[in-house]
Amino acid sequence: MTDENKQKGTMHPFSRLTNQAYQAFSDMGFEIAIGPELENDWYNFYVLNFSKDHPALDMQDTFWIKNGKHPGSAVLRTHTTTVTARAIEQAGKAGRMPCAFISIGKVFRNEATDITHEMQFFQIDGVMVGEDISLADLKGVLTLFYKKMLGENVEIEFRPSFFPFTEPSIEVFAKFKGKWLEMMGAGMLHPNVLRNIGLDPAKVQGFAFGGGLDRIAMIKWGIPDVRLFYQGDLRLNQF
Amino acid sequence: MKISYNWLKQYIPKAPDANKLVDIFNYHLCEVETAEKKLDGDVIFDLKILPNRAHDLLSHQGVARELASLLNIKYVDPTPKYKIPESKSTNLLIEIKIDKCPRYMGRIIRSVKVGSSPDWVVKHLESIGQRSINNIVDAANIVMFDCGQPTHAFDLDKIKGGIMVRDAQAGEEIVTLDNKEIKLKNFHLVIADSKNVLALAGIKGGKIAEVDENTKNIIIEVANFDPMSVRKTAQALNIFTDARKRFENNLSPELGSYAMRELSALIFEMCPGAIFEDIVDTYPKKQKEKKLSFSANRISDILGLDVSVTTIKDILKRYNFTYDLVVGVPLGTPTTKFLMTVPPMRLDLEIEEDMAEEMARILGYDKIKGNIPKISFKPKQNETYAKICWAKNRLLSDGYFEVMTYTFCDKGEVEVQNSASDKKFLRTNLTDGLKESSKLNQLNALFLGINQVKIFEIGTIFKKTGEEMHIAYGDKKEIKETTLEEFVLENSSSKEHGYFSAEKFLVLAPSRFQVSFKEDFLLQKKNKNSSLKPLLFQMWSLFPFIARDIAVWVPENVKSSEVKNIIKKNMGDMVIRGPELFDEFKKGNQISYAFRLVFQSYDRTLTDIEVNENMIKITNKIKENNDWQVR
Numbered sequence: 001m002t003d004e005n006k007q008k009g010t011m012h013p014f015s016r017l018t019n020q021a022y023q024a025f026s027d028m029g030f031e032i033a034i035g036p037e038l039e040n041d042w043y044n045f046y047v048l049n050f051s052k053d054h055p056a057l058d059m060q061d062t063f064w065i066k067n068g069k070h071p072g073s074a075v076l077r078t079h080t081t082t083v084t085a086r087a088i089e090q091a092g093k094a095g096r097m098p099c100a101f102i103s104i105g106k107v108f109r110n111e112a113t114d115i116t117h118e119m120q121f122f123q124i125d126g127v128m129v130g131e132d133i134s135l136a137d138l139k140g141v142l143t144l145f146y147k148k149m150l151g152e153n154v155e156i157e158f159r160p161s162f163f164p165f166t167e168p169s170i171e172v173f174a175k176f177k178g179k180w181l182e183m184m185g186a187g188m189l190h191p192n193v194l195r196n197i198g199l200d201p202a203k204v205q206g207f208a209f210g211g212g213l214d215r216i217a218m219i220k221w222g223i224p225d226v227r228l229f230y231q232g233d234l235r236l237n238q239f
Numbered sequence: 240m241k242i243s244y245n246w247l248k249q250y251i252p253k254a255p256d257a258n259k260l261v262d263i264f265n266y267h268l269c270e271v272e273t274a275e276k277k278l279d280g281d282v283i284f285d286l287k288i289l290p291n292r293a294h295d296l297l298s299h300q301g302v303a304r305e306l307a308s309l310l311n312i313k314y315v316d317p318t319p320k321y322k323i324p325e326s327k328s329t330n331l332l333i334e335i336k337i338d339k340c341p342r343y344m345g346r347i348i349r350s351v352k353v354g355s356s357p358d359w360v361v362k363h364l365e366s367i368g369q370r371s372i373n374n375i376v377d378a379a380n381i382v383m384f385d386c387g388q389p390t391h392a393f394d395l396d397k398i399k400g401g402i403m404v405r406d407a408q409a410g411e412e413i414v415t416l417d418n419k420e421i422k423l424k425n426f427h428l429v430i431a432d433s434k435n436v437l438a439l440a441g442i443k444g445g446k447i448a449e450v451d452e453n454t455k456n457i458i459i460e461v462a463n464f465d466p467m468s469v470r471k472t473a474q475a476l477n478i479f480t481d482a483r484k485r486f487e488n489n490l491s492p493e494l495g496s497y498a499m500r501e502l503s504a505l506i507f508e509m510c511p512g513a514i515f516e517d518i519v520d521t522y523p524k525k526q527k528e529k530k531l532s533f534s535a536n537r538i539s540d541i542l543g544l545d546v547s548v549t550t551i552k553d554i555l556k557r558y559n560f561t562y563d564l565v566v567g568v569p570l571g572t573p574t575t576k577f578l579m580t581v582p583p584m585r586l587d588l589e590i591e592e593d594m595a596e597e598m599a600r601i602l603g604y605d606k607i608k609g610n611i612p613k614i615s616f617k618p619k620q621n622e623t624y625a626k627i628c629w630a631k632n633r634l635l636s637d638g639y640f641e642v643m644t645y646t647f648c649d650k651g652e653v654e655v656q657n658s659a660s661d662k663k664f665l666r667t668n669l670t671d672g673l674k675e676s677s678k679l680n681q682l683n684a685l686f687l688g689i690n691q692v693k694i695f696e697i698g699t700i701f702k703k704t705g706e707e708m709h710i711a712y713g714d715k716k717e718i719k720e721t722t723l724e725e726f727v728l729e730n731s732s733s734k735e736h737g738y739f740s741a742e743k744f745l746v747l748a749p750s751r752f753q754v755s756f757k758e759d760f761l762l763q764k765k766n767k768n769s770s771l772k773p774l775l776f777q778m779w780s781l782f783p784f785i786a787r788d789i790a791v792w793v794p795e796n797v798k799s800s801e802v803k804n805i806i807k808k809n810m811g812d813m814v815i816r817g818p819e820l821f822d823e824f825k826k827g828n829q830i831s832y833a834f835r836l837v838f839q840s841y842d843r844t845l846t847d848i849e850v851n852e853n854m855i856k857i858t859n860k861i862k863e864n865n866d867w868q869v870r
Contacts, residue, residue: 007638007689007690008635008636008638009634009635009636009637009638009639009640009641009693009695010635010640010641011631011635011640011641012641012642012643014643015631015641019628022624026618028611029613029614029616029618030618031616031618031619031621032618032621032624033621034621034623034624036706037646037699037706038653038701038705038706053466053467053470053471063655063656063657063658064655064656064657065653065654065655065656066653066654066655066656067654076655076665096616098614098615098616099614099616100614100616100618106646106698106699108646110655110657110658110659111659112659113659113660119647119658119659119660120645120646120647128612128614130612130614132540133612133614134540134541134542134543134544134610135541135542135543135544135599135604135607136542136543136544136607136608136609136610137543137610137611137612139543139607139608139609139610140609140610140611140612141609141611141612142609143609144611157604157605158604158605158607159265159266159270159604160266160267160268160269160289160596160600160604161289162289162290162291162292167590167592167593167595167596168541168542168592168595168596168599168600169596170604171270188541188592188595190592191590191592205540205541221774221775221776222775222776223776224776224778229643230643230644230645231644231676231679232642232643232644232672232673232675232676232679232680232694232696233642233676233679233680233683234640234642234680234683234687234689234692234694235683235686235687235779237640237641238776238777239774239776
């Protein structure tokens with residue numbers, strides 16, 4: 001009955017989710033950005049207004065690379081904000097303002113693994129910069145995004161938070177099947193970040209957001225353990 | 240930070256009930272990790288105080304003051320109630336030798352009586368998970384959890400000479416209060432007398448001048464230390480204390496005066512016979528007054544919410560923030576700017592954006608309504624992503640299944656300095672991971688219902704020279720690996736290749752991408768109209784499965800579905816896959832149908848015997864039809 005040459009393969013759940021997310025943001029005018037997994041500490045931390053003594057720089061969170069070309073300066077990126085930061089820097093230099101970028105990619109955190117923590121996971125990160133981009137725009141964009149990912153009935157809300165690279169900073173929650181769930185961190189880009197990438201905070205402002213794609217997958221499909229994603233096990237490809 | 244509801248109510252008697260407070264915290268201040276109801280009616284909130292407010296909110300008074308302003312309710316200032324006797328002159332010497340101590344206040348108190356604490360003190364401490372030690376130590380702890388300023392008490396009679404704040408000399412030693420011997424380095428900040436190191440400044444006290452049951456006279460310390468220095472020392476020594484946590488978040492040196500008053504009053508309450516000497520206040524780096532300028536217009540622009548001058552004025556009044564209004568006429572239209580004096584405790588307020596956050600948080604982020612921005616930006620095609628999509632679609636339609644494996648492995652060219660796992664290297668190829676994946680999936684081939692396990696991965700590999708995007712694909716015999724670039728170059732036509740940098744790549748790679756969307760859409764539609772369950776992940780059983788085939792000869796007019804139905808009715812409830820028709824052929828006027836069944840239990844390992852029983856039941860049922868025959 002089955003001709004083995006005609007059987008089509010299935011994709012990893014992340015590929016499917018990545019495509020959907022990119023499509024959702026492309027529809028809203030974002031450009032896809034992709035960047036290196038091995039980063040220097042400038043783009044991973046300092047450009048984002050982390051100070052040298054920030055706890056995130058502690059050994060337990062970050063994978064620093066041994067004996068790199070520039071010892072101590074190379075890290076496995078801890079977020080894909082590195083990519084979007086590079087992208088707006090480039091856009092600024094090329095005079096492409098306003099601009100909007102979205103990046104999905106693998107990130108790394110040096111922590112013990114359990115059902116909700118992995119040393120590698122996927123992050124979705126986005127920015128929009130322009131003369132009058134506001135927190136209200138962020139809310140609109142993320143509401144539409146989560147509706148497309150999790151269904152029309154989804155609501156989102158903002159709660160107070162703190163990140164060195166955003167001011168104000170907020171935590172994004174989504175209401176899915178009657179429960180409020182923490183989805184991502186976000187906020188308005190800190191003026192120091194804009195300055196660090198060569199933009200003038202008196203002229204432009206923008207929002208940034210970032211969160212785990214793994215988490216969206218787990219919530220959307222009810223996947224119980226984050227470690228299932230990287231076993232190379234085809235029983236995972238159910239979607 | 241653990242915060243007791245009853246403790247808070249001393250300062251804000253009109254506080255809303257504990258359940259309401261949980262929401263108020265979550266939506267206007269910080270996350271409530273837990274809210275635990277106690278038998279005595281108290282509720283203990285575990286608050287995740289945000290790093291930018293750690294300098295004023297790691298305390299009951301701090302949280303109470305914030306709530307009073309936020310909710311516009313009365314804050315009861317405790318200071319007028321503090322009773323401190325008139326103090327006598329002192330000969331206490333305090334010397335600050337380095338620039339990492341902006342302020343050091345000391346006070347000698349004589350004729351104290353060390354003993355147990357009053358009940359309310361024990362109760363306060365226990366409510367937030369702290370242990371009562373003795374009245375003097377408890378008083379110091381109460382002050383820290385109440386107003387946020389860590390303090391310390393030394394036994395005066397164990398000290399030689401005055402108090403000195405200085406860097407340690409390499410090789411000096413200290414035995415801490417928890418009996419740990421520490422050899423010091425020259426960057427460690429310490430409190431010392433003329434002979435010994437008495438304490439690790441802002442981190443932990445030492446054994447030498449410990450207050451014990453025989454202590455008669457004490458020095459109380461209320462000081463301020465440089466956050467970076469405290470952090471560096473504590474980190475190097477791997478010591479975590481409540482004092483460290485507060486100092487490394489940068490406290491206002493102005494807090495010292497309040498804490499000194501509170502600590503003195505507490506000790507006087509516990510030791511009414513104590514004799515207080517004058518406070519010695521060494522304050523070389525006085526905190527400068529900060530001004531912050533902002534406008535209602537700018538705040539509204541950042542938030543995308545109209546925040547009026549009146550609203551801002553009201554909030555500033557509630558928070559006791561003083562300000563001047565400056566009206567300027569830059570382009571004909573008058574603009575009002577606030578020039579605010581930042582209260583010394585609010586070290587987090589530095590720029591206009593900080594005030595935008597204050598306003599949004601206090602008003603509530605729910606006031607901000609979503610808007611879809613329209614910007615004049617022409618997104619370009621991302622060439623790498625287009626190539627990844629193209630390669631994926633190509634392999635998927637060739638029957639390859641996608642997997643993802645770990646980046647970390649136990650050998651390679653790039654190594655990480657430290658890891659929570661024993662795999663410290665980054666992969667140099669995808670092939671090794673794919674081989675493991677292939678083995679695993681071979682075992683499950685029948686479960687998966689695939690004839691031949693063909694898999695692929697697209698991902699980053701790491702070499703000495705840098706990272707590369709690779710693609711690897713293959714089956715159990717052979718795995719091929721190449722760079723994504725090469726794969727695309729070798730497998731795409733020149734015409735296709737031009738598309739990668741085209742404006743819209745969806746033209747190029749529509750198949751999988753758009754099909755998925757349609758499927759999703761149809762599924763959602765289906766779910767709305769029928770009671771079908773939504774698309775959910777099915778966790779597999781961790782027990783082994785058993786696969787069985789059954790082939791049946793039937794007259795040619797019998798459809799496969801008839802045979803399938805009989806199998807279904809008699810196969811029992813352990814079949815997780817099948818019956819699946821995998822073969823059929825005709826011979827004369829008969830036809831043979833072959834079905835596959837996969838048995839598996841979620842709670843135990845199935846035995847051949849029980850599976851055979853099911854197969855026999857199916858066979859017997861089939862045989863009841865005269866001209867049907869099991870092969």
